[in-house]
Amino acid sequence: MTLELNKVIGQVDALASSAAGAMxxxxxxxxxxxxxLHKYASHFQKLKAKAAEFGAxxxxxxxxxxxxxxxxxxxxxxVIGADGSAIPPDRHSAALYYLINTASLTYRHxxxxxxVAFSTPDLRYATENLYEGRLLVQGNLLDVRRDTAEIARxxxxxxxxxxxxxxxxxxxxDGTLLLWVLEESPEELRRKKVADYVRHLDxxxxxxxxxxxxxxxxxxxxxxxxxxxxxxxxxxxRQAMEDNPFLxxxxxxxxxxxxxxxxxxxxxxxxxxxKSYSGVGHTIGFFYVNVGEEGQTEIARIEIPEWVYQSPxxxxxxxxxxxxxxxxxxxxxxxxxxxxxxxxxxxxxxxxLESFIESALLRHGVQGRPSQKALLKSxxxxxxxxxxx
Amino acid sequence: MSEQPITVGRVLRxxxxxxxxxxxxxxxxxxxxxxxxxxxxxxxxxxxxxxDVQFVDDPLVRQIITADSMPEELRRDQSQRLxxxxxxxxxxxxxxxxxxxQHLPPQPPATLDQIVTCTPxxxxxxxxxxTFLRTILNAKDAPADELIAASLRMAxxxxxxxxxxAFLLDAGRELARLLSVDPVRLxxxxxxxxxxxx
Numbered sequence: 001m002t003l004e005l006n007k008v009i010g011q012v013d014a015l016a017s018s019a020a021g022a023m024x025x026x027x028x029x030x031x032x033x034x035x036x037l038h039k040y041a042s043h044f045q046k047l048k049a050k051a052a053e054f055g056a057x058x059x060x061x062x063x064x065x066x067x068x069x070x071x072x073x074x075x076x077x078x079v080i081g082a083d084g085s086a087i088p089p090d091r092h093s094a095a096l097y098y099l100i101n102t103a104s105l106t107y108r109h110x111x112x113x114x115x116v117a118f119s120t121p122d123l124r125y126a127t128e129n130l131y132e133g134r135l136l137v138q139g140n141l142l143d144v145r146r147d148t149a150e151i152a153r154x155x156x157x158x159x160x161x162x163x164x165x166x167x168x169x170x171x172x173x174d175g176t177l178l179l180w181v182l183e184e185s186p187e188e189l190r191r192k193k194v195a196d197y198v199r200h201l202d203x204x205x206x207x208x209x210x211x212x213x214x215x216x217x218x219x220x221x222x223x224x225x226x227x228x229x230x231x232x233x234x235x236x237x238r239q240a241m242e243d244n245p246f247l248x249x250x251x252x253x254x255x256x257x258x259x260x261x262x263x264x265x266x267x268x269x270x271x272x273x274x275k276s277y278s279g280v281g282h283t284i285g286f287f288y289v290n291v292g293e294e295g296q297t298e299i300a301r302i303e304i305p306e307w308v309y310q311s312p313x314x315x316x317x318x319x320x321x322x323x324x325x326x327x328x329x330x331x332x333x334x335x336x337x338x339x340x341x342x343x344x345x346x347x348x349x350x351x352x353l354e355s356f357i358e359s360a361l362l363r364h365g366v367q368g369r370p371s372q373k374a375l376l377k378s379x380x381x382x383x384x385x386x387x388x389x
Numbered sequence: 390m391s392e393q394p395i396t397v398g399r400v401l402r403x404x405x406x407x408x409x410x411x412x413x414x415x416x417x418x419x420x421x422x423x424x425x426x427x428x429x430x431x432x433x434x435x436x437x438x439x440x441d442v443q444f445v446d447d448p449l450v451r452q453i454i455t456a457d458s459m460p461e462e463l464r465r466d467q468s469q470r471l472x473x474x475x476x477x478x479x480x481x482x483x484x485x486x487x488x489x490x491q492h493l494p495p496q497p498p499a500t501l502d503q504i505v506t507c508t509p510x511x512x513x514x515x516x517x518x519x520t521f522l523r524t525i526l527n528a529k530d531a532p533a534d535e536l537i538a539a540s541l542r543m544a545x546x547x548x549x550x551x552x553x554x555a556f557l558l559d560a561g562r563e564l565a566r567l568l569s570v571d572p573v574r575l576x577x578x579x580x581x582x583x584x585x586x587x
Contacts, residue, residue, distance in 0.1 A: 108462060112462065112465075114468070115465070117466075117469055117470075329463075338466065341449070352501065
């Protein structure tokens with residue numbers, strides 16, 4: 001053990017005290033922001049252009065403080081959830097590779113049938129797959145590949161479910177639909193990656209699925225920026241926007257007035273990456289929804305492409321399906337919890353894969369040894385165990 | 390008992406006397422207590438008996454149990470979940486070049502070696518002698534009496550119906566010899582393997 005807990009106890013107490021103070025202050029600030037949300041609710045048309053210019057949530061055609069109660073759902077509808085996880089290339093391992101494991105669960109509400117579980121690992125090791133230009137596929141590059149594999153899995157599962165088409169279909173992915181990690185990327189690369197991604201949104205649209213990206217405990221400040229901008233009126237400027245008092249606060253605090261099951265108005269995401277989506281008919285918007293119960297508010301953010309927020313029927317279907325899923329076990333969609341369970345790669349599994357690879361290399365006459373650093377870590381990191389534990 | 394070997398899992402930890410298997414199989418296929426399994430080790434096939442099957446703690450099921458209602462789809466999904474399972478095996482002998490040896494193998498299986506179930510022919514060949522019963526009686530961690538009864542029932546089931554009774558009577562005689570100093574324990578085991586009693 002290298003973290004001496006006795007030395008950090010004093011600091012932990014200071015942390016807790018500071019957090020308590022910040023919470024009181026945050027409550028006051030959010031009250032004020034909520035007041036502005038109601039005050040400027042009807043200004044949604046007027047605020048659109050400025051919001052786009054100043055990086056705030058862009059209103060759609062609903063008042064800013066609009067709410068929509070949980071819609072009724074038909075007796076039968078199908079919800080698909082997809083998730084993915086990855087093992088990044090490790091230069092300390094015996095061979096250079098990466099692996100993306102994608103999974104989905106198809107849950108047919110009202111059918112009494114066993115849900116359809118699916119997972120598939122994709123191991124990449126060829127040089128042309130491991131590098132983009134001169135960069136090794138890791139970090140952001142691998143994240144984009146994993147996110148694209150996830151949405152592809154979702155589209156595959158939706159297409160498999162789409163016939164016959166008499167059962168309404170909802171497709172959920174874990175996390176954002178925006179490849180925001182591309183914010184810093186060159187325009188051409190960003191456009192290409194987004195095109196790869198939205199190809200699958202097109203497939204989902206073709207089969208009539210209501211698509212949503214479910215974000216638990218969202219930390220976005222987009223609508224807070226919008227109400228700050230609204231109250232600045234004519235005095236809005238880049239500097240004034242930067243000087244907003246909401247540092248560290250999130251929209252979910254603003255929307256905690258939503259009753260269980262209620263959703264907020266829809267807004268359009270201000271991320272610069274969204275421009276690449278807009279150009280191809282998939283501008284990404286979002287709404288907030290209280291997926292919790294009475295006395296236990298739990299605000300989630302659902303991201304949606306424009307063809308969902310422009311269709312009241314698809315929007316209601318998505319909203320109702322999210323609530324139905326969040327009532328099954330915990331205020332989190334069951335299909336996503338299961339897709340995660342199917343996709344996740346544990347440390348043990350990773351170690352096993354590494355061991356398979358070393359054995360396979362040996363069979364092919366290659367002495368694939370881990371680096372000395374990896375070896376030393378394995379010697380110091382694990383405790384000895386009898387087979388009986 | 391399947392005519393074909395079924396893969397049970399891979400070795401997690403091992404010693405010459407026993408090993409643990411980790412697997413993620415469907416619950417309906419969880420191997421039975423007392424089943425004969427084997428693992429290849431060089432030119433040997435190490436034979437063992439499953440004496441413990443543990444489901445690793447599952448927090449999702451705990452949550453579901455507390456839910457107010459349980460739709461049929463949700464209930465049916467649990468039976469296909471990949472539940473992590475750990476199986477303990479007691480080594481009772483090995484087979485080398487077709488010859489059965491009912492004592493401990495020279496080497497334990499290696500980590501990640503594959504374990505499969507024994508076929509009825511394997512079980513029949515291995516249980517022509519009863520020396521392995523002594524190994525089970527001396528096992529420290531396994532519930533020996535239950536394991537003897539379960540494995541003998543399995544071995545009887547691997548035989549043609551007309552031979553089962555004679556097999557169990559022979560096994561009973563061997564147990565009477567091994568447990569001559571402990572008639573109470575002997576009676577407990579004999580009750581569990583009584584022909585026609587399962």
